[in-house]
Amino acid sequence: MKTVCLYFEIHQNIHLKRYRFFDIGTDHYYYDDYENERSIQETAERSYVPALQALLEMAGRYGSYFKCAISLSGSAIELLERYAPQVLDLLSQLNETGCVEFLAEPYSHGFSSMTNRETFREEVKRLCKKIKTLFGKEPKVFRNSCLIYSDEIGQEVADMGFKGMLAEGAKHVLGWKSPHFVYHCNRNPKLKLLLRDPSLSEDISYRFNDSSWSEYPLFADTYAKWIADLPEDEQVVNIFMELCALGIFQPLSSNILEFMKSLPEQLKERGVVFSTPSEICSKMKSAGELNVAYPTSWVDEERDLSPWLGNDMQREALDKLYSLADRVRIGNDKRLKQDFDYLQASNNFRFMSTKANSYGGYRGIYDSPYDAFTNFMNILGDFNSRINNLYPEFDNDELNSLLTTIKNQDEELERKDKEIEKLQHLLGQLEEMEGGFQKAEAKPVPEAAPAAPAKKAASKAKAEAKPAAKKTTPKAKAEAKPAAKKAAPKAKAEAKPAAKKAAAKAKK
Amino acid sequence: MFGWEFPPHILGGLGTASYGITKGLAAIPGMDITFCIPKPWGDEDKSFMNIIGMSQVPVVWKDVSREYVEQRIGDKMSPELYYALRDHIYADFNYRQTDDLGCIEFSGKYPDNLQEEINNYSIVAGVIARQQEYDIIHAHDWLTYPAGIHAKQVSGKPLVIHVHATDFDRSRGRVNPTVYGIEKDGMDHADCIMCVSELTRQTVINHYHQDPAKCVAMHNAVYPLDPEIKEFVDIPIENAAERDKVVTFLGRITMQKGPEYFVEAAAKVLSRTKGIRFCMAGSGDMMNQMIDLVAKKGIADKFHFPGFMKGHQVFEAFRESYVYVMPSVSEPFGISPLEAMQCGVPSIISKQSGCAEILTNCVKTDYWDIDAMADAIYALCTYHSYHHYLKEEGRKEVDQITWEKVGERINECYLRCLGWN
Numbered sequence: 070m071k072t073v074c075l076y077f078e079i080h081q082n083i084h085l086k087r088y089r090f091f092d093i094g095t096d097h098y099y100y101d102d103y104e105n106e107r108s109i110q111e112t113a114e115r116s117y118v119p120a121l122q123a124l125l126e127m128a129g130r131y132g133s134y135f136k137c138a139i140s141l142s143g144s145a146i147e148l149l150e151r152y153a154p155q156v157l158d159l160l161s162q163l164n165e166t167g168c169v170e171f172l173a174e175p176y177s178h179g180f181s182s183m184t185n186r187e188t189f190r191e192e193v194k195r196l197c198k199k200i201k202t203l204f205g206k207e208p209k210v211f212r213n214s215c216l217i218y219s220d221e222i223g224q225e226v227a228d229m230g231f232k233g234m235l236a237e238g239a240k241h242v243l244g245w246k247s248p249h250f251v252y253h254c255n256r257n258p259k260l261k262l263l264l265r266d267p268s269l270s271e272d273i274s275y276r277f278n279d280s281s282w283s284e285y286p287l288f289a290d291t292y293a294k295w296i297a298d299l300p301e302d303e304q305v306v307n308i309f310m311e312l313c314a315l316g317i318f319q320p321l322s323s324n325i326l327e328f329m330k331s332l333p334e335q336l337k338e339r340g341v342v343f344s345t346p347s348e349i350c351s352k353m354k355s356a357g358e359l360n361v362a363y364p365t366s367w368v369d370e371e372r373d374l375s376p377w378l379g380n381d382m383q384r385e386a387l388d389k390l391y392s393l394a395d396r397v398r399i400g401n402d403k404r405l406k407q408d409f410d411y412l413q414a415s416n417n418f419r420f421m422s423t424k425a426n427s428y429g430g431y432r433g434i435y436d437s438p439y440d441a442f443t444n445f446m447n448i449l450g451d452f453n454s455r456i457n458n459l460y461p462e463f464d465n466d467e468l469n470s471l472l473t474t475i476k477n478q479d480e481e482l483e484r485k486d487k488e489i490e491k492l493q494h495l496l497g498q499l500e501e502m503e504g505g506f507q508k509a510e511a512k513p514v515p516e517a518a519p520a521a522p523a524k525k526a527a528s529k530a531k532a533e534a535k536p537a538a539k540k541t542t543p544k545a546k547a548e549a550k551p552a553a554k555k556a557a558p559k560a561k562a563e564a565k566p567a568a569k570k571a572a573a574k575a576k577k
Numbered sequence: 578m579f580g581w582e583f584p585p586h587i588l589g590g591l592g593t594a595s596y597g598i599t600k601g602l603a604a605i606p607g608m609d610i611t612f613c614i615p616k617p618w619g620d621e622d623k624s625f626m627n628i629i630g631m632s633q634v635p636v637v638w639k640d641v642s643r644e645y646v647e648q649r650i651g652d653k654m655s656p657e658l659y660y661a662l663r664d665h666i667y668a669d670f671n672y673r674q675t676d677d678l679g680c681i682e683f684s685g686k687y688p689d690n691l692q693e694e695i696n697n698y699s700i701v702a703g704v705i706a707r708q709q710e711y712d713i714i715h716a717h718d719w720l721t722y723p724a725g726i727h728a729k730q731v732s733g734k735p736l737v738i739h740v741h742a743t744d745f746d747r748s749r750g751r752v753n754p755t756v757y758g759i760e761k762d763g764m765d766h767a768d769c770i771m772c773v774s775e776l777t778r779q780t781v782i783n784h785y786h787q788d789p790a791k792c793v794a795m796h797n798a799v800y801p802l803d804p805e806i807k808e809f810v811d812i813p814i815e816n817a818a819e820r821d822k823v824v825t826f827l828g829r830i831t832m833q834k835g836p837e838y839f840v841e842a843a844a845k846v847l848s849r850t851k852g853i854r855f856c857m858a859g860s861g862d863m864m865n866q867m868i869d870l871v872a873k874k875g876i877a878d879k880f881h882f883p884g885f886m887k888g889h890q891v892f893e894a895f896r897e898s899y900v901y902v903m904p905s906v907s908e909p910f911g912i913s914p915l916e917a918m919q920c921g922v923p924s925i926i927s928k929q930s931g932c933a934e935i936l937t938n939c940v941k942t943d944y945w946d947i948d949a950m951a952d953a954i955y956a957l958c959t960y961h962s963y964h965h966y967l968k969e970e971g972r973k974e975v976d977q978i979t980w981e982k983v984g985e986r987i988n989e990c991y992l993r994c995l996g997w998n
Contacts, residue, residue: 089948089949089951089952090849090850090951090952090955090956090959091845091848091849091951093849380966381962381963381965381966382960382962382963382966384962385960385961385962385963423966423970436941437940437941439940439953439956439963439967440940440949442956442960442963443952443953443955443956443960443963444952446956446959446960446963447952447955447956450959
């Protein structure tokens with residue numbers, strides 16, 4: 070039985086305002102509130118609201134037969150909360166029908182997956198938490214910003230405990246293979262990959278209203294027939310698109326929503342079902358591993374990173390931005406973190422693209438890629454100086470080595486904790502056994518013998534934990550005087566309770 | 578072809594453009610070009626066309642011997658041509674001041690009695706028009722329009738005029754009625770009007786009330802750099818990293834070029850950054866005013882006026898420059914940013930210049946938007962990748978803009994005018 074997996078992306082970036090270099094150091098607010106409000110309201114009005122209403126209607130009409138998946142970026146959630154809460158209401162209504170699965174993605178819709186592991190993990194966790202509070206469900210399947218996927222990213226995502234990930238069915242990666250199968254990551258077979266069918270997806274999202282297209286006008290029965298007529302063993306058809314495709318890329322006047330609404334009926338007639346990504350991940354078996362050495366995305370004909378990292382300017386902007394990632398992360402300054410999120414959005418880099426035939430020449434407030442670059446770099450200049458004010462500038466290498474030290478010590482403490490727990494457990498067992506003994510024989514003599522080794526072990530743990538804590542503090546202090554001031558207390562704070570815990574446990 | 582300037586003795590962009598157009602056209606097989614200029618110096622490049630100097634064309638019949646002609650103007654015109662032209666004198670010009678060969682003297686520049694010189698040019702053109710054989714007449718800029726009209730009336734051949742600039746550009750809207758009259762007259766008589774940009778074309782259509790169908794935008798191009806100059810420009814500057822970066826303005830310091838916006842932008846940049854210097858090369862009627870303004874802004878220590886540059890000096894200036902700025906208020910085309918880009922200097926140009934229509938790898942701002950201009954200058958001086966990208970891509974782009982392509986397009990227009998295709 071064939072199954073269709075529908076997925077919609079909801080992402081809107083926070084627009085940056087015109088920021089001249091003489092604002093650097095004086096103005097720390099980077100956003101164009103008017104444009105943010107205008108664009109999200111326009112998108113909501115023209116696309117999100119009617120499209121979600123249509124999905125709700127479909128869910129009502131077809132009950133549990135119809136299913137789809139949606140993911141939201143952090144900035145989109147924030148914008149919707151602020152300017153278009155009716156969209157979130159519709160999403161929760163849709164959530165209550167049970168037909169929708171929410172996916173995880175990086176909070177910022179940026180490129181941390183390729184540049185900074187820690188930041189990436191942190192962002193994804195943050196978004197999952199947000200989704201959980203909004204919709205009460207923990208996402209199980211991951212999709213990266215712009216559907217970027219590579220082996221390394223796959224491995225990382227698998228390590229984070231996701232069971233599936235969405236990716237592009239790019240021809241240069243698949244070769245003769247079909248995207249209509251489930252694949253798995255070549256570095257971790259536990260991670261299933263759902264590959265987008267570019268042609269069927271873009272028939273709706275790009276070509277639907279194109280009167281020069283040979284299939285124009287497209288009707289739901291034709292489309293359903295295409296899916297039903299696929300070879301017998303090709304079981305999964307992944308149709309992924311941005312939610313704005315319904316209403317903005319394809320105007321409502323093209324009857325795109327009517328098309329969507331009648332699609333389930335046509336598919337049902339032909340014996341095709343709908344599934345959510347996690348259903349597919351748990352039901353389907355992988356047809357094989359997928360090798361993706363260079364990242365793929367769902368944009369442009371090349372399906373690679375060229376729309377965001379195609380020229381020197383984009384690469385410099387990205388490098389400069391992510392060179393700050395570590396300091397932002399350990400800084401724990403809310404304002405800085407927020408700005409960092411907004412700056413990471415892939416759109417900021419897309420505006421700098423000099424590709425000639427990139428889809429959608431939309432540049433926001435900028436009239437050229439150069440303009441976009443200058444503006445972004447000016448903002449980054451100010452952002453950088455703010456971070457430098459927090460932490461006087463020092464080498465990233467130095468920072469990295471410090472971070473590694475702290476991380477190693479954290480790991481060591483964790484290991485010690487586990488050891489203590491194990492010993493505790495053993496102790497408990499021994500005591501139990503002892504209790505049994507006493508009941509059975511009530512002899513005081515053997516009591517001393519098993520207790521002694523336990524005590525020994527406990528004191529040993531205590532001894533081990535303490536030096537570890539001591540080691541942490543002076544080392545960090547000595548290595549980086551100003552910078553480590555923040556880091557050191559953290560390590561100290563973490564080390565001390567652990568040591569205390571160990572001591573307390575040992576006393577027990 | 579009628580022109581006023583021709584390299585190497587040029588006063589502005591007109592000469593360069595005339596040369597390029599002629600050379601581009603000469604590359605087309607079956608094309609013979611005769612170029613008329615007021616006063617040849619004898620060192621012009623005649624390899625691909627004939628040059629007739631107006632100051633060697635007789636308008637009054639003088640009985641002179643072959644040897645005398647040979648000795649007087651042999652380096653500029655052959656005695657045969659002199660005699661042939663002498664046979665076509667069409668009226669009595671004895672009341673005009675002529676020299677011993679019956680020729681009228683031309684300065685070849687833009688003297689105070691320009692009006693008279695234009696008139697003389699037209700008189701002489703009548704002689705040439707009667708003697709030469711040709712299919713089409715091409716007149717460059719308003720100074721030669723009367724000559725073009727004259728030639729058209731004599732021969733009945735189609736007239737193409739090339740609008741390198743209009744008086745609206747030169748005067749920021751306050752036109753000189755005489756000049757306007759000449760320009761309008763030329764356009765009214767022309768069979769085809771070639772404008773150096775869409776911007777100029779619109780001016781011609783809207784302010785000179787011309788039929789849009791006969792106006793064509795014919796963008797200029799640049800000549801590839803001489804290998805020698807290219808090599809010179811490519812020599813990296815010593816300890817470039819430590820030296821101040823130079824931002825250059827190069828052109829006549831006149832109202833049309835918007836020099837005050839450059840100074841304002843410079844002041845903005847200098848108020849926030851170090852390691853950048855500004856250089857305003859050229860001369861013009863606003864120079865003193867600019868020096869005043871610079872002093873008033875208190876940036877005179879970082880702002881330099883090296884004066885008029887010509888020939889090789891221009892390339893020396895480009896080589897030293899890190900960024901080139903052309904904030905023209907109204908620039909029909911503006912070849913200099915193309916030259917800067919050839920030398921690998923990223924350019925900031927105003928949206929009000931014609932070359933902005935064909936360039937993509939450069940920064941475009943409104944001439945009045947000094948904030949944007951200052952921002953662009955700062956960015957180019959600060960972000961290496963940005964500078965590098967525009968440097969390389971700009972160079973590649975400009976290398977694709979050649980006079981040969983322009984020549985082909987002009988040829989197409991000719992054929993259309995003549996009804997040959």
